[in-house]
Amino acid sequence: xxxxxxIGLEAAFSIQNLLMVIAGCLIGTFIGMLPGLxxxxxxxxMIPVAIGIGDPAAALILxxxxxxxxxxxxxxxSILLNAPGVAGTxxxxxxxxxMARKGQAGKALTIAAVSSFAGGTIxxxxxxxxxxxxxxxxxxxxxxxxxxxxxxxxxxxxAFAGTGQVAKALMMTILGLILATxxxxxxxxxxxxxxxxxxxxxxxxxxTLAMAMFALPEALFLVLNPARxxxxxxxxxxxxxxxxxxxxxxxxxxxxxxxxxxFFIGVLPGAGATIASFLGYAVERNIAKxxxxxxxxxxxxxxxxxxxxANNAACTGSFVPLLTLGIPGSGTTAILLGALIAxxxxxGPRLMVDTPEIFWAVIISMFIxxxxxxxxxxxxxxxxxxxxxxxRNYLIPFILFFTLMGAYIGQNNATELLMLxxxxxxxxxxxxxxxxxxxxxxxxxxxxxxEDNFSRSMQLYRGLGFxxxxxxxxxxxxxxxxxxxxxxxxxxxxRNRASGVADGD
Amino acid sequence: xTFEMGRRALITAVAAVAFTGPAFADGHQVLDEIHFxxxxxxxxxxxxxxxxxGEALTNAGLVGTASYENxxxxxxxxxxxxxxxxxxxxxxxxxxxxxxxVIRSLTGVFPQSFRDLTLVAGTIGDYAAIVVNTGSELQSMxxxxxxxxxxxxxxxxxxxxxxxxxxxLVAAMVMQAAGEDPTAANYIPxxxxxxxxxxxxxxxxxxxxxxxxxxxxxxQQGEVRILGVTSDQRVAAYEDAPTMIEQGLDTTFVxxxxxxxxxxxxxxQLTAYQAAISSMYDTPEWEEVRARNGWVNIHNSGEDFRxxxxxxxxxxxxLMRTLGFL
Numbered sequence: 001x002x003x004x005x006x007i008g009l010e011a012a013f014s015i016q017n018l019l020m021v022i023a024g025c026l027i028g029t030f031i032g033m034l035p036g037l038x039x040x041x042x043x044x045x046m047i048p049v050a051i052g053i054g055d056p057a058a059a060l061i062l063x064x065x066x067x068x069x070x071x072x073x074x075x076x077x078s079i080l081l082n083a084p085g086v087a088g089t090x091x092x093x094x095x096x097x098x099m100a101r102k103g104q105a106g107k108a109l110t111i112a113a114v115s116s117f118a119g120g121t122i123x124x125x126x127x128x129x130x131x132x133x134x135x136x137x138x139x140x141x142x143x144x145x146x147x148x149x150x151x152x153x154x155x156x157x158x159a160f161a162g163t164g165q166v167a168k169a170l171m172m173t174i175l176g177l178i179l180a181t182x183x184x185x186x187x188x189x190x191x192x193x194x195x196x197x198x199x200x201x202x203x204x205x206x207x208t209l210a211m212a213m214f215a216l217p218e219a220l221f222l223v224l225n226p227a228r229x230x231x232x233x234x235x236x237x238x239x240x241x242x243x244x245x246x247x248x249x250x251x252x253x254x255x256x257x258x259x260x261x262x263f264f265i266g267v268l269p270g271a272g273a274t275i276a277s278f279l280g281y282a283v284e285r286n287i288a289k290x291x292x293x294x295x296x297x298x299x300x301x302x303x304x305x306x307x308x309x310a311n312n313a314a315c316t317g318s319f320v321p322l323l324t325l326g327i328p329g330s331g332t333t334a335i336l337l338g339a340l341i342a343x344x345x346x347x348g349p350r351l352m353v354d355t356p357e358i359f360w361a362v363i364i365s366m367f368i369x370x371x372x373x374x375x376x377x378x379x380x381x382x383x384x385x386x387x388x389x390x391x392r393n394y395l396i397p398f399i400l401f402f403t404l405m406g407a408y409i410g411q412n413n414a415t416e417l418l419m420l421x422x423x424x425x426x427x428x429x430x431x432x433x434x435x436x437x438x439x440x441x442x443x444x445x446x447x448x449x450x451e452d453n454f455s456r457s458m459q460l461y462r463g464l465g466f467x468x469x470x471x472x473x474x475x476x477x478x479x480x481x482x483x484x485x486x487x488x489x490x491x492x493x494x495r496n497r498a499s500g501v502a503d504g505d
Numbered sequence: 506x507t508f509e510m511g512r513r514a515l516i517t518a519v520a521a522v523a524f525t526g527p528a529f530a531d532g533h534q535v536l537d538e539i540h541f542x543x544x545x546x547x548x549x550x551x552x553x554x555x556x557x558x559g560e561a562l563t564n565a566g567l568v569g570t571a572s573y574e575n576x577x578x579x580x581x582x583x584x585x586x587x588x589x590x591x592x593x594x595x596x597x598x599x600x601x602x603x604x605x606x607v608i609r610s611l612t613g614v615f616p617q618s619f620r621d622l623t624l625v626a627g628t629i630g631d632y633a634a635i636v637v638n639t640g641s642e643l644q645s646m647x648x649x650x651x652x653x654x655x656x657x658x659x660x661x662x663x664x665x666x667x668x669x670x671x672x673x674l675v676a677a678m679v680m681q682a683a684g685e686d687p688t689a690a691n692y693i694p695x696x697x698x699x700x701x702x703x704x705x706x707x708x709x710x711x712x713x714x715x716x717x718x719x720x721x722x723x724x725q726q727g728e729v730r731i732l733g734v735t736s737d738q739r740v741a742a743y744e745d746a747p748t749m750i751e752q753g754l755d756t757t758f759v760x761x762x763x764x765x766x767x768x769x770x771x772x773x774q775l776t777a778y779q780a781a782i783s784s785m786y787d788t789p790e791w792e793e794v795r796a797r798n799g800w801v802n803i804h805n806s807g808e809d810f811r812x813x814x815x816x817x818x819x820x821x822x823x824l825m826r827t828l829g830f831l
Contacts, residue, residue: 044546048556051797139707184580187694189612189669189830198579198586201614269703325706326723328699337699338553341722342797348726412546413578456693460661460709 004352005128008360011057012368020053020062021365025372028069032076033384035083035215035402037409038207039070040332047339056343057358061365063336064319068120068366071273071315072373075112075308080105080387081399083215085406087206088273088311090441091281093214095296095303102299105385106241110378111301112308115255117374119309122259123266123316124366131363132352135324138267144466146270147453148476150446153275155480156282157439169439172430176443177450179204185448187455199415208407208420209444213437215403216424219396221431241381243301250292251305254284262310266317269329270453273314274445280310286483316366323347323359535781537569542600544584546577554762555601557794558628558785565788567781581605582615588767589621595767596774599625603762604671607818611825612669618818623770624810626782627763629795630803632717632736633675634746635662636729638705646733646752649712650683653690661691663710665698669830672701675735675758676714677824679749682756688828705729716760718799721746735759742799759803761817763810779806 011017024046031042046066050059074086079096092112099108127134141149157173183203184191194200243251258280265276284306285296296303321327326348328334340347345358352359390398407420427437457466467473539562541555552575559571576584581602588600600622610618635646643649653660664672673694677687693710695701698719705713706728713729717736721743723729731746735758739748749756766778785791786802795802805813825831 044552139703142707142709143704184614184667187667189667191614198582201579201582202577270700321703325703325728326726327703327706328697334697334699341799344797346722346726348723348728350726412575413583415578452696456695459691459693462658 004356004360005364007357008362008364011357011361012061012364016055017058017061017361017365018368020058021065021368022372024062024065024067025069025072025369025376028066028071029073029373029376030069032070032073032085035077035081035085035211035399035406037070037406038074038086038332039067040335041409042066042070043332043335043339047335047342050339051342054343056340056345056355057361059343060336060340060345060358060362063339064362064365065369065372067315067332067336068312068369068373071312072113072116072377075116076109076384077402079108079112079304080385081215082218083399083403083406084210085207087210087445088277088314089307090210090214090274090438091277091307092304092311094281094307094438095298095300098297099299099304100385100388104299105388106381107243108299108304109381109385110241111243111247111251111304113374113377113381115251115305115308116312117370118255119259119262119312120316120370120373121367122255123263123313124363124370126260126263127316127319127366128363131320131324134267134320135349137264138269138321138325138327138329140472141268141270142470143453143456143460144470144473145476146268147450147457148473148480149268149271149275150450150453152476152480152483153279153282153442153446154450155483156279156286157442165436168435172435172437172439173443176440176445177447179209179440180444180447181451185452187452199413199419204419204423204444205407205416206445208416209423210441211403211407212420212423213427213441215399216420217428217431217437219399219403220424220428222392222396247301250301254302254305255309258284258306258309259313262313263317265310266314266329267320269318269321269327270449271314272318272330273311276314276317277307277311278442278445280306282483286487319362323351323362324349326351533566534569535567535784536777538597539568539571539778539781540598541571541573542584542588542598543573543575544577544581544600544602546575550762551581551601551603553798554603554629555599557798557800558601558764558782561785561788561791561794562781564790565785567784567788580609580614582609585615585617585622588765589617592767592769596770599764599766599778601762601764604760604817607814607821608669608671608674608825611818611822611831619765619814621768623766623768623775624807624814625764625766625775625778626807627761627803627805627810627813628782629763629800630759630761631801632734632740633672633714633758633760634717634720634734635676635679635712635714635732636705636720636724637712637732638708639727639730641711641730643712643732644730645747646679646683646749646754649732650685652711653685657689658691660712661693661710662712662714663693663695663701663704664714665695665701667694668692669825669828670694671760672714673828674821674824677828678735678756678758678820679733679754681824681827682749682754687824702729717746718742718801721799740801742801759817761803761805761813763805775807782806 031037043063043066050062053059071088074089075092078084078089078093079100082093082097084090084093096108157169182193182200184201191201262276262280265271284302318329318333321329322333328337404417407416541559543552543555545551555573562568563571584600588595606619609615637643662676666672673692676692680687680690695704698715701713704710717734720731724731733749733752734746736748737757
């Protein structure tokens, strides 16, 4: 391995490749910051450039840089504008945006940058040491386990429901699951619930829904409620970039846990950064105690650090099945695989043997990329945070423009705009009625995978037998049950104790 | 970069003035411009085909400039409808498409079919293959069929398409050629080829129906064994893979990709498109694009293309009726 690292260092530290890392990170960060533009579209655009370079190591380093950069930059629009540009950064807005609204935008961006750096770097270390051994982990999960993992994800919804909101959260989750069934599923030959409209055949796109749920209602609220906009940018607290020592201490265990958990979820070809970030958020909320738990959703440091660490670690993890098995785990890595094959590199078990310099150069470039991103982002934070100081009458059109553009550019389909506005109006009404919107989005993301994996397992085992026949499935389902029951059990015990004390008086 | 593009555009403009009227010799410009309509998003198979073809045509000097437009929606249906509705203003437009246009017209997902468009040419294709894990005991199609006959449930065949989609149809074709009931086979659908491959390697499914080029990439890495390929003869890219025919299963299948124009375009324009594409095959620029993408040249122009599509529609239609999808 030492030999490999040396080969990688030699390859990655050529002037050309260093420039590639820096260029990739820059391009990725800036485009990723725009709401609605995710790593997938950026990488698709960059592929002709990368192939033009000709050197596979340099091309892959460039594309990997773009990939991290986009994930890194994606958190910016989530935190500042509540307009997540990438599915993996939706969870970032849960606590990042409230923090920014409290006038702590700079601090939120710093926490996101540091957590991303830590998640990416720890992920790269794990990838470096364990990649060959992890290829078997990537194949550990069958459809039955993916189904159970999605159930665990759904059970975590409880974490997103405030007090007295459980019923509302459940209703929104179900609505999300319903929306996920629109269009042609992977398992049925016919489109469902399209009402004969051709534009609904490919279903509702995630980015459109995310924009409609978060960015549009936010912009409309700013218009409807002038007082809301005041006091966030102008408060002058943007200079406050640092988090305190206590906050740093609180972050360390979160980062430690979530880099591991996120990385392993990323290794599974059927999961990915989005699932990792939601599960990361939910797990951290469930194990947090008392006051800290109440803080989640209102600008908690832990609630921001958890998804940011997890999504970056998961992105790194997703290189395991790509590099060691040649299996793409997500749309983005599928495009990367296409680029690699076009460059005459076939990823798979023989990659490390046949062309070790490519394998190691990519891993080393991950370290460099993460470092470059941190160095690049930290000094820029005060300037980026100033976006919030833009007067509302300029900021709102800006948000609306990028929201609409983001929804259009993914598909180049004007109907997406109508759907965005329609769903956005719906979301605004829900917000007036105080229904939480995050559960809807989580239901939507998990819905398709939940259904596909469930029916696949049913078909493979000719019934529900897989639940008992596969111990890991059973284990995950029990974990899901505990996640639902434990908080209410704890709450009841706390209530009983409180009333017990009252009786004693 | 911008400077170079500008200069190239200038040279093309000069060339366009110099050659008045189309010249049909190799290396001479046949068309001023082509606008490629891509029915799916950036980075997909259609996108790669259109951009690769455009790159080869312009670099070889057969076409002056190429532009591209991604129009996704309805699994490609939105672009087809667009091309038909605006036919009068689409003289310079070529739409890329592939086998799904046949399947989707049959199932009625598209109200139109290839007959409503002007057929230009089928350009490239990929064969289908049935593969197993390298560690599997199954060494040939005979072994697979024997295992299937011994215990129908023990052989789940996966694929990266919906039931009634391409991967399922190939598996059913093979079963039918072996004299089995194609509806009895346990076909497990996956969301995408990559997920299906993960299913095979993890042992969830016993065999996988997939594209030949995808299978070759993993076979060269020693991860899978190709039991049979749906070509007439062994494919040069991977001679180790036996054909279905040589194992006594009389079945062939090509997943083609090709180009369509708007209905009612002029005869001259159509001839020019076909001439440009025909001359393209002999150029080193095309060879470079083709090799880079691992495509197989399968050229069917005009009436040949129509005959090919009609035959494929017949075969697929019959099979889908047998399977109960129509």
